[in-house]
Amino acid sequence: MTNLGRGGQSSPHTYSYPQTRQGRRASDKLALVKNKPSGPYVFEGDIDGLVAELQPTIPLYVIRPDILARQAQAFVQGFCGTTMYAVKVNPDKHVVQALYKAGIRAFDVASIEEVRLVRRLAPKGAMYFMHPVKAREAIAEAYFMHGVRNFVLDTKDELHKILQETAYAPDLTLIVRLAVKGEDAIFALSDKFGAGVQDVADLLAMARPVAAKIGVTFHVGSQCMDPAAYRRALQMAQEAVHLSGVKIDVVDVGGGFPVSYPDMEPVSLQTYFTEIERALNACGFAGCEHFCEPGRALVAEAGSMVARVELRKGNMLYLNDGTYGGLFDAGKQFNFRFGTRRVGKEPGEGGTAFCFSGPTCDSVDMMKGPFMLPDDVNEGDWIEIKGMGAYSYSVRSNFNGFGRSATVFLKETK
Ligand SMILES: Cc1ncc(COP(=O)(O)O)c(C=O)c1O
Incomplete structure (x- = not known):
């Protein structure tokens, strides 16, 4: 049998990995990192x-924490409302803490694990449970144990679930997700979630009497290369609100803000912010609370x-x-x-x-x-x-x- 081992071992059965002093030091340091x-x-x-x-x-x-801080500041200062971080995009505890330190005080959470994580890492952070299909236990724990008051939905069944599991709480913010075409994005996100314009209108009308605040949200798709996609989505939201006949309090333009990759150079974030602010005003949403939910653009x-x-x-x-x-x-x-x-x-x-x-x-x-x-x-x-x-x-x-x-x-x- 050929001896393919390294480190001069005498038998093929007793493989001894070469332990240089440098090798040992390097692996010790990696263990220290972990x-x-x-x-x-x-x-x-x-x-x-x-x-x-x-x-x-x-x-x-x-x-690089300096880049995290730079991106957080770009959103905090440039976006005309509150920026929440979409935790799913990178839930590393040090990343979440660095963003909090850099001024991000609101978090889009998708699961009860993310709710618990944010509560632990950023006890004063506000949470928005933005997954349109939630486990009943997750809704109840989020509301009663972690102070979550903001929930998204895109069906009547989910609305009932939220109301039942929060014992018909009087202080809910219920946000209805609209499906929009993701044609300007590299990763479309409306195949699975989001209701059509008429269904959003019906859900808003149903949510109005049972919620403290109601609102609309959408996701234009991740790495969205055209700022005008937000305007088109806001025009659909405007139509849904008009059809519903009720007044809304919250507009959340979701995530989707792009970053540079090879052969992909988006226009500046500020161009997106300007387009969104103009569209919010033009669609009659100037008096609402505004939110965005970036992930990629904050951390990539x-x-x-x-x-x-x-x-x-x-x-x-x-x-x-x-x-x-x-x-x-x-x-x-x-x-x-x-x-x-x-x-x-x-x-x-x-x-x-x-x-x-x-x-x-x-x-x-x-x-x-x-x-x-x-x-x-x-x-x-x-x-x-x-x-x-x-x-x-x-x-x-x-x-x-x-x-x-x-x-x-x-x-x-x-
Ligand atoms: C509801 C929701 N909000 C925000 C994001 C973050 O999107 P992006 O990384 O494109 O900013 C996602 C991504 O999946 C999402 O599902």
């Missing part, structure tokens, strides 16, 4: 220095993920993360491309097109990209994948035992 009891593990410097220090053997999320650009190349086969790189981990959007359903860079060796993005394979045994776990990297990328190189602050950490699964990751906050020094 087990830090309070506050994020903060590194001062740049990603290359961080990776040299930690030599991460599992996917490493690198979050703040995060990178560092993955390691485990093997190269032609122009296919086998990484230690994939579509069952933090790279779902790069998989076969969306074929989304992210910016990539080899860590450490030389500046520049690289001019050769690669595709990726994730670590699981499933053929779905492949990403065609193309991802641009230097031609000589090989096993042991680390790749920075950009724009990973959103919909990455939150969608990780443990399929094939590859779910682990670590998170570090990076204070960049230039």
Whole structure:
């Protein structure tokens, strides 16, 4: 039998992993990152220095708190109302706390787990339960134990459920979700949720007498590239309110605000805010409370993920993360491309097109990209994948035992 082992072991049955002093130190530090009891593990410097220090053997999320704060401020100052953070987009506790510190005081929660998380991390934060289909126990616990008063719905049955589980509470804000076309967005979000204009009108009329406040919401789809999509959605909301014959108190324009990705350069956030404010006024909603629910635009650009190349086969790189981990959007359903860079060796993005394979045994776990990297990328190189602050950490699964990751906050020094 050929001895394929490393580290000079004498028998194929007693494999001894080479324990260099440097290797031990690096894995000790990664354990420290993962087990830090309070506050994020903060590194001062740049990603290359961080990776040299930690030599991460599992996917490493690198979050830049300065960018989180910048994006939070852009919404707090630029949007004509209250900005709630859509927690599902990145529920990392340090991310939620950093956004709170940066001025985000309201949270869009989708499940009772997110309700509990926000209550723990931001005890004074306001919560909006924006999932149109909620478990009865979740409604009751949210209302009676965590002070949640704001609930979304898109059917009569959900309205009854909310009323029953809150014991017909007199202090509810009930927000009706309208379905809008997601044609300007990369990820449409109205196939599953949202009612048509006439149904929204009927639900508003039903909710009016039983709620302290009522309102309308919609989601134009995630990574919405056209600000005018919000105007068109608000015009539909206006029609629904007109048909209902009742007065509303709240208009929530949802999420969807885009960020830059390869070959995708949206117009500025301010252009979106200006378009929305004009449309709110033109549609007769100036006197309402205004909300938006961004996720991606608050957190995507703040995060990178560092993955390691485990093997190269032609122009296919086998990484230690994939579509069952933090790279779902790069998989076969969306074929989304992210910016990539080899860590450490030389500046520049690289001019050769690669595709990726994730670590699981499933053929779905492949990403065609193309991802641009230097031609000589090989096993042991680390790749920075950009724009990973959103919909990455939150969608990780443990399929094939590859779910682990670590998170570090990076204070960049230039
Ligand atoms: C109800 C709701 N609000 C807000 C968001 C966040 O959207 P985005 O990340 O596009 O801003 C989502 C995303 O799924 C959502 O379902």
